[in-house]
Amino acid sequence: MTKHKAGFVNIIGNPNVGKSTLMNAFVGERLSIITSKAQTTRHRILGIVNGDDFQVLLSDTPGIIKPAYQLQESMMDFVKSAFEDADILLYLVELGEKELKDEAFFNKITNSKIPVLLLINKIDIGNEELLAEALKLWQEKVPNAEIFAISALQNFGVTQVFNRIIELLPESPAFYPKDQLTDKPERFFVNEAIREKILIHYKKEIPYSVEIDTEEFFEDETIIRIRSVIMVERETQKGIIIGHKGSALKRVGIEARKDLEKFFGKQIHLELYVKVNKNWRSDERQLRRFGYNNKK
Ligand SMILES: Nc1nc2c(ncn2[C@@H]2O[C@H](COP(=O)(O)OP(=O)(O)OP(=O)(O)O)[C@@H](O)[C@H]2O)c(=O)[nH]1
Numbered sequence: 001m002t003k004h005k006a007g008f009v010n011i012i013g014n015p016n017v018g019k020s021t022l023m024n025a026f027v028g029e030r031l032s033i034i035t036s037k038a039q040t041t042r043h044r045i046l047g048i049v050n051g052d053d054f055q056v057l058l059s060d061t062p063g064i065i066k067p068a069y070q071l072q073e074s075m076m077d078f079v080k081s082a083f084e085d086a087d088i089l090l091y092l093v094e095l096g097e098k099e100l101k102d103e104a105f106f107n108k109i110t111n112s113k114i115p116v117l118l119l120i121n122k123i124d125i126g127n128e129e130l131l132a133e134a135l136k137l138w139q140e141k142v143p144n145a146e147i148f149a150i151s152a153l154q155n156f157g158v159t160q161v162f163n164r165i166i167e168l169l170p171e172s173p174a175f176y177p178k179d180q181l182t183d184k185p186e187r188f189f190v191n192e193a194i195r196e197k198i199l200i201h202y203k204k205e206i207p208y209s210v211e212i213d214t215e216e217f218f219e220d221e222t223i224i225r226i227r228s229v230i231m232v233e234r235e236t237q238k239g240i241i242i243g244h245k246g247s248a249l250k251r252v253g254i255e256a257r258k259d260l261e262k263f264f265g266k267q268i269h270l271e272l273y274v275k276v277n278k279n280w281r282s283d284e285r286q287l288r289r290f291g292y293n294n295k296k
């Protein structure tokens with residue numbers, strides 16, 4: 001009989017390279033939100049892939065940046081924690097990219113004692129020449145890594161990476177029940193669905209000034225009733241979020257509700273309102289309340 005394998009497989013890399021797309025491709029569910037903007041992911045999100053004799057604990061993490069305010073520092077703490085408990089590191093880069101903005105993180109990868117799989121993503125938008133260049137560059141820069149070329153979006157090369165992960169996983173019993181898909185509560189996915197629509201529909205600083213707090217999540221047999229607050233940092237931002245006669249906010253509500261109905265497989269009633277919460281991004285206590293509290 002084969003021994004059971006389980007372990008933490010943590011995805012790290014620059015913003016916008018496709019970490020969340022890859023995580024969702026592995027899990028087969030839309031656990032992490034995806035947008036074309038950098039800093040879409042703010043948390044460390046666990047996605048669990050279960051088999052009879054394995055359990056892969058994938059972590060999606062925020063893209064690596066130089067933090068400018070407290071929220072971003074907390075985001076980078078999630079990245080740090082992902083380095084600490086990984087059994088396998090997936091270092092995701094995109095075609096044409098050079099290296100991480102943070103040298104300390106980069107050195108952790110090149111000096112890693114655990115297996116590193118370096119995944120060159122988005123090869124669907126390149127050509128053979130670009131790929132050959134990238135392969136050469138990354139072999140030199142991260143000689144300790146095994147390199148794979150993939151397209152997370154088109155699910156190309158993802159199975160090969162997954163098979164290699166299973167080979168490398170340590171022998172271990174499962175960490176979570178075999179029917180569990182994530183460590184995050186339902187409300188987290190509500191918050192994220194709303195935030196995704198805000199990232200998509202609003203410009204500049206607005207999405208980065210927003211946090212969602214789901215105050216009510218009430219499920220009965222046929223419907224889930226949800227009430228969420230969209231928090232902004234300033235009064236002017238509140239007006240922008242709401243839009244002319246509430247039209248902008250309404251669009252966010254409709255689109256988020258559709259996604260959530262798919263995610264939960266149930267009818268959803270979603271009520272949104274907007275509140276000013278001055279400088280929440282720089283307020284340690286507020287950040288803790290919103291789940292950015294992994295400081296040891
Ligand atoms: N062409 C192409 N686009 C991709 C691929 N993977 C991801 N993308 C796109 O790249 C953008 C960023 O994807 P995300 O998965 O949100 O990237 P991320 O690394 O999680 O970004 P952050 O959370 O902001 O750090 C989105 O527009 C994706 O659709 C790919 O394989 N090919």
Ligand SMILES: [Mg+2]
Pocket residue numbers: 019020021032033034040041060061062063
């Ligand atoms: Mg992401």
